[in-house]
Amino acid sequence: MTAKIVLIVAAVMGALAVGLGAFGAHGLEATLTANGRLETYETAVKHQFYHSLALLLTGILMLNLNSDYFLWTAWSFIIGTLIFSGSLYILSLTNVTWLGAITPIGGLAFILGWIFLALGAAKAA
Known part of the structure; x- marks a missing residue:
């Protein structure tokens, strides 16, 4: 995965976050409230x-910096978002509670991403 692809994915994920937030606040409020x-x-x-x-x-x-750790960082943040946020979105809409059991896997991917980011910065410095 190139830096250009990472930047494009980041932009799309950010746009989706804004859109999903607005849709949740307006279009899904009744469902989300009913499901608690x-x-x-x-x-x-x-x-x-x-x-x-x-x-x-x-x-x-x-x-700007050359480190394979940044590629691992990118994958970790993408996978973390898909699993963590994705499972919470589905849980919120369906109230299928077992999905909450996989959410921590996404959280672990987030943590790994931050660790890889630190390692990449240390290597590049």
């Missing part, structure tokens, strides 16, 4: 947005 999952949905949106910004930073670093 409004806060869960908001957590999914927040983490998607935070990691969209982190992925954007990673893409910029990939343009």
